[in-house]
Structures are given as structure tokens and as C-alpha cells.
Amino acid sequence: MLLYLIKRVVLAIAIVVVAVTLLFLMIRALPGDPAAVLLGPRATPEMKAQLHEQMGLDKPFVVQLAAFFGGLLNGDLGFDVFSRRPVADIVFEQLPYTIELILVSILWAVSVAVPLGCYSAMRRNSVIDQVVGVVAVATMAIPSFVVAVYALLIFAVMLGWLPAIGAGNGLWDRLIHLILPSLAIGISWVGYVSRLVRASMLEILGETHIRMARSFGISEWRIVARYALPLAILPTVTILGVGIAWLLSSAVFIEVVFARPGIGALIVNAVNTRNYPIVMGTVLVTTFLIVAATTISDLINGALDPRTREKL
Amino acid sequence: MASLEAIHTEANAGQGHGSFRTVLRQLRKNRLGTLGVVLVLFIAVSAIFAPLIITHDPTRIMVGPRLADPSLNFLLGTDQLGRDTFSRVIMGGRIPLLVAFVSLGSSLAVGLVLGLLAGFGPRWLDNLLLLIFDTIRSFPGIIFALAVIALLGPSLTSVILVIAITSMPIYARVVRTQTEALRSSEYIAAERSMGAGTNRILAVHVLPNVIGPLLILVSMDVPAVIAVEAGLSFLGMGVRPPTPDWGAILNDGYSYIHESVWLVIAGGIPITLATLGFTFLGEALRDIFDPKLRKDL
Numbered sequence: 001m002l003l004y005l006i007k008r009v010v011l012a013i014a015i016v017v018v019a020v021t022l023l024f025l026m027i028r029a030l031p032g033d034p035a036a037v038l039l040g041p042r043a044t045p046e047m048k049a050q051l052h053e054q055m056g057l058d059k060p061f062v063v064q065l066a067a068f069f070g071g072l073l074n075g076d077l078g079f080d081v082f083s084r085r086p087v088a089d090i091v092f093e094q095l096p097y098t099i100e101l102i103l104v105s106i107l108w109a110v111s112v113a114v115p116l117g118c119y120s121a122m123r124r125n126s127v128i129d130q131v132v133g134v135v136a137v138a139t140m141a142i143p144s145f146v147v148a149v150y151a152l153l154i155f156a157v158m159l160g161w162l163p164a165i166g167a168g169n170g171l172w173d174r175l176i177h178l179i180l181p182s183l184a185i186g187i188s189w190v191g192y193v194s195r196l197v198r199a200s201m202l203e204i205l206g207e208t209h210i211r212m213a214r215s216f217g218i219s220e221w222r223i224v225a226r227y228a229l230p231l232a233i234l235p236t237v238t239i240l241g242v243g244i245a246w247l248l249s250s251a252v253f254i255e256v257v258f259a260r261p262g263i264g265a266l267i268v269n270a271v272n273t274r275n276y277p278i279v280m281g282t283v284l285v286t287t288f289l290i291v292a293a294t295t296i297s298d299l300i301n302g303a304l305d306p307r308t309r310e311k312l
Numbered sequence: 313m314a315s316l317e318a319i320h321t322e323a324n325a326g327q328g329h330g331s332f333r334t335v336l337r338q339l340r341k342n343r344l345g346t347l348g349v350v351l352v353l354f355i356a357v358s359a360i361f362a363p364l365i366i367t368h369d370p371t372r373i374m375v376g377p378r379l380a381d382p383s384l385n386f387l388l389g390t391d392q393l394g395r396d397t398f399s400r401v402i403m404g405g406r407i408p409l410l411v412a413f414v415s416l417g418s419s420l421a422v423g424l425v426l427g428l429l430a431g432f433g434p435r436w437l438d439n440l441l442l443l444i445f446d447t448i449r450s451f452p453g454i455i456f457a458l459a460v461i462a463l464l465g466p467s468l469t470s471v472i473l474v475i476a477i478t479s480m481p482i483y484a485r486v487v488r489t490q491t492e493a494l495r496s497s498e499y500i501a502a503e504r505s506m507g508a509g510t511n512r513i514l515a516v517h518v519l520p521n522v523i524g525p526l527l528i529l530v531s532m533d534v535p536a537v538i539a540v541e542a543g544l545s546f547l548g549m550g551v552r553p554p555t556p557d558w559g560a561i562l563n564d565g566y567s568y569i570h571e572s573v574w575l576v577i578a579g580g581i582p583i584t585l586a587t588l589g590f591t592f593l594g595e596a597l598r599d600i601f602d603p604k605l606r607k608d609l
Contacts, residue, residue: 011443011446014443015443015446015447015450018443018444018447019447019450019451022447023459026459026460026463027463134344137344137591137592137595138588138591140591141535141587141588141590141591141592142583142584142587142588143539143542143543143583143587145542145543145546145562146542146562146580146583146584149562149565149566149569149576149580150576150580152566152569153569153573153576157569157570157573158573245450245452245453246453248452248453248454248455249452249453249454249455252454252455252458252547253454253543253546253547256547257566263455264454264455267455267458267459268458268547270462271458271459271461271462271549272548274462276462276463279458279459279462280459282455282459283451283452283455283456283459286452286455287450287451287452287456289452290450290451290452291450294450
């Protein structure tokens with residue numbers, strides 16, 4: 001396991017290094033001068049030269065890349081030219097809103113999906129199982145922003161039950177403001193996780209130790225909850241690590257639709273104003289998040305199932 | 313030479329999932345699959361024959377009523393500029409299909425070549441390519457797409473490029489895994505001992521075995537691509553106005569959600585039907601051909 005741990009962490013670091021280099025190349029390789037874009041059409045050559053120096057664009061490429069890595073190691077993501085504040089500050093100011101939204105969404109989704117998956121596995125091929133199956137595939141297919149706009153239309157605009165925009169102030173108000181956004185993100189996860197739990201549950205319910213428990217006359221619900229579920233939940237735990245990329249993507253749309261603060265709102269705004277340092281900073285931070293999450297989920301998987309360790 | 317042919321047929325026998333007709337019969341038995349086929353055909357036909365179906369010029373701004381409710385003249389009402397929503401919805405189906413076709417097609421081609429290289433090439437190349445695939449897979453989806461669009465400017469080309477890049481690693485990995493498994497199999501060794509070169513082995517033996525699972529994976533990615541394209545257009549980062557597009561129509565509806573519900577309905581329903589149709593079809597195809605696929609990704 002120690003060897004696997006070391007190898008996996010080295011791989012994660014390699015991925016981050018390659019990712020940062022690729023992103024850096026992408027920005028530099030593209031046509032157009034970032035300084036000219038930032039200053040607008042009326043910039044004088046002197047102004048451009050000054051900004052070039054400020055951004056380090058006048059130095060050789062390798063020096064720029066090295067300086068970029070050096071900055072990253074110190075938690076320096078560059079400087080936002082518009083607000084004159086460090087990019088890292090701005091990104092980490094918005095990140096908690098997105099994390100909060102993602103956590104609430106996944107929490108409700110899993111707490112609905114797990115019992116649903118167990119029930120579907122126990123009553124396999126019953127009407128409810130079949131209906132849940134179809135609805136699960138359907139919710140996975142429909143994009144989260146369509147769900148969000150429809151939820152907004154029905155519950156906020158037409159019925160007026162829930163607030164349409166913002167994140168709210170105070171605990172209760174914030175929770176109220178989370179209902180529709182987390183519904184839009186979580187609903188596809190209900191479908192996904194319930195199918196996942198059902199599949200692994202069916203596999204486990206067919207094993208001998210479960211038959212043994214049955215022959216002792218232990219009730220079916222008790223068997224499922226006590227003996228099968230702890231095993232059947234494992235694929236879900238590991239999929240959540242990989243799923244963070246998917247969650248972040250839906251969060252972008254949801255934050256825009258519900259006018260919530262967060263990473264998604266930040267980057268959409270930054271793209272519209274061509275604020276490259278913020279765009280780059282957001283991509284870097286979220287890439288780190290994803291690499292960290294997939295590494296952790298692989299490590300958990302490796303600890304629980306030695307067979308996965310051999311694949312690396 | 314006869315023995316070589318025999319090996320060839322034997323090798324491909326396991327891959328003979330049956331003719332087109334068998335597939336159709338199995339699809340018909342699968343109720344969701346049938347629904348998927350119907351929805352996909354409906355959307356494809358309306359997109360292909362869109363110019364014949366539309367009742368107004370979808371980009372013409374009319375002096376008539378704005379944000380009007382549906383009527384006989386305007387079947388789905390009009391948008392905030394007085395354009396006919398029905399015609400815009402029908403024409404809007406062309407873009408997601410075009411994006412899916414071009415982006416997934418090029419992604420498949422590149423993924424196939426890189427996957428074969430990784431699976432059949434030297435060890436160091438395999439490791440290098442895997443590292444690149446893993447890196448691309450750790451880019452944060454829509455956020456990465458937005459970054460590329462920030463640099464290239466919002467356009468259909470940017471959208472296609474981003475989707476092609478980000479969906480490639482999965483295909484390449486599948487091809488690589490299958491190629492590597494085949495590489496050590498006995499019939500490939502037999503081929504080699506009879507003097508077959510790498511090109512022949514790849515073209516005659518590896519490719520036919522790899523292409524089937526790959527096409528199913530691609531078909532299962534179509535709904536995701538439609539969602540990404542519509543989503544980016546919804547954010548105003550996809551097609552440029554006044555080009556009609558479902559995501560853009562939904563965004564118009566979102567902007568005027570307090571004035572009229574019809575634009576939201578007209579933009580959202582086609583996206584929903586398209587993603588549902590392709591999902592049902594993709595799942596059915598996977599169940600028919602290869603139930604185990606995607607388990608190991």
C-alpha cells in the first residue's frame with residue numbers, strides 16, 4: 001500500500017505539473033497580446049511596454065514558466081489588473097460558496113438515493129424498481145441548467161414560494177436560498193447513485209454470507225442495512241471523488257441562473273470582461289481540486305480493494 | 313494463406329454481434345431504446361429538413377408583437393425581438409447535431425490513433441500518452457471550456473475544439489486497453505510468426521475489435537455534447553447571435569422569465585428531448601452490444 005501511495009501521489013504531482021505547463025502554453029501560444037487586450041485600443045506603446053514589464057512578458061519564455069511555477073508554490077496566482085488585488089484572494093473568497101452548494105447538493109442526493117437504490121435492489125423488477133430505473137436515466141440525461149431554469153420558473157416566478165436569486169444572509173435564509181440550486185445539481189445524482197447502489201447491492205445480495213444470514217431468519221431489511229449496505233456503498237464513495245469535475249461544471253450554470261456568488265459566477269464574469277488572470281486562476285484552483293479529489297478517491301479505493309493497486 | 317484467413321475469421325467471429333437487422337429487432341424489444349430511436353429520428357429529420365418546415369425567417373426581426381403567446385401565425389409565440397420562436401427552435405436543432413458530429417468524429421479519430429500508438433508502441437510512449445490523457449481528464453469541464461473560449465473568443469469552432477479535446481482521452485484509453493489485451497493474444501502471435509507486419513495486424517485484427525466498443529462509447533457521449541453546446545450558448549459563449557440555437561433561446565427566455573414563459577418552454581423542451589432521446593438510444597445500444605463496457609473507466 002505504501003508503494004501504491006507513493007506512486008499515486010507522484011502521478012498526481014506529474015499531472016499537476018503537466019496541466020500547469022499546458023495551461024501556461026495555451027495562454028502564451030494564442031495570438032494576441034494580453035497587455036493590448038487589457039489596455040484597450042487606445043493604449044500607447046509606452047503603456048503596453050510598462051504593463052509588459054509589470055506582467056513579466058518581456059522575459060524569455062522559460063523564465064516566465066519558472067517564475068509562474070515559483071509563484072504557484074507560494075500560493076501566488078498572479079495579480080488582477082482590474083481590481084489590483086491578488087488573484088488567489090479573489091478566487092478563495094468565492095470558493096466557499098461553490099463548495100457549500102456542491103456539498104449540500106450531494107448530501108441530499110445521496111441520502112435520497114441510497115434508500116432508493118436499496119429498495120430497488122430488494123424489489124428487483126417490481127413496478128417501482130422499473131419506474132425508478134427510467135426516471136434515473138432521464139434525470140441523468142437532462143442538463144442541470146435546464147432543470148434550474150424550470151425550477152426557477154415554477155417555484156420562484158410562478159408560485160413565488162422560494163427566492164430566485166442570491167445566496168441569502170443568515171443561516172435560515174441561506175438554507176432557503178440553497179433549495180432550488182441544490183435541487184438542480186443534486187437531482188441527476190439521485191438517479192446516478194441509486195443505480196450504482198442498486199447494482200452493487202444486487203451483486204452482494206447474491207453472495208453466500210448473505211444467504212447464510214437469510215437462513216438464520218434475519219429480516220431482509222436488517223440484512224440489507226447491516227450486512228450488505230456497508231459494502232454496497234463503496235462504489236458510491238469512490239465515484240464522488242471523480243464526480244467533483246461534474247459537480248463543478250453544473251455549479252457554474254447554477255450560479256449563473258440563480259445569480260449566486262461562487263467560482264462559476266466568477267469565471268463567467270471574468271470571461272465576459274476578458275480578465276485573463278482571474279480565468280487562469282480559477283482554472284488552476286479547480287484543476288488542483290479535481291486532481292486532489294481523484295487522488296484521494298483512488299487511495300481510498302486502493303486501501304479497500306488491493307486489486308486496483310496493480311493497475312498503476 | 314488459407315490458414316491465415318481461417319485465423320482471421322475466427323478472430324473476428326466473437327465480434328460478430330449480428331447483422332443490422334438483428335440489432336433493429338433487439339432495439340424494438342427494448343422499449344426505452346425504441347423511444348430513443350423515435351426521438352432521435354424526430355430531431356434529426358426536423359433538423360435536416362428545417363428550411364422546409366419553418367414558417368418564418370428565424371433571424372428576421374418583425375415589427376409585430378414581441379414576446380407574444382402562441383398563435384396560428386406564430387406557433388410558439390415570438391421572442392423579445394419579435395422573431396418567430398417556432399422557426400428558431402426548428403433551425404436551432406442543426407447546431408447541436410453539427411457540433412456533436414464534428415467534435416465527436418474528430419475526437420474519435422484522434423483518440424483511435426493515439427490509443428493504438430499507446431497500446432502498440434514502446435513503453436515510454438505509452439506512459440507519456442497516459443500522463444497526457446490523465447492531465448486532460450483532470451481539467452475542470454465547463455470551467456476549462458470557458459477558459460479556452462476566453463482566449464479564442466466565443467464561437468462554434470471554440471466549442472467544437474473544446475469538446476473534441478476533452479472527450480478524446482476516454483476513447484484513447486479504451487482503444488489502448490483493448491489493443492494491449494489483443495497484443496499479447498495468441499492469434500496475434502500466430503499472425504506475427506507468419507510474417508504479418510504491424511500495419512496489417514493493426515488494420516486487420518486490432519481495429520475491427522476496437523471500433524465497436526468505441527462507437528458505443530461515442531454514441532453515449534452525444535447527449536453530454538448536446539448539453540455542453542446548449543449550456544455554453546446559454547451562457548452566451550457558444551454560437552453568436554442572431555443564429556438560432558436552443559441554448560440561446562433558453563437564455564432569452566431566462567432573461568424575460570417574468571414577462572413570458574413560452575421562450576423558456578420553447579428552449580428547454582428540445583434540449584430535454586434531444587438529451588433523453590440520445591441517452592435512451594445509447595444505453596440500449598450498449599445493452600445490446602456490450603453490457604460490461606464503461607465499467608472499468
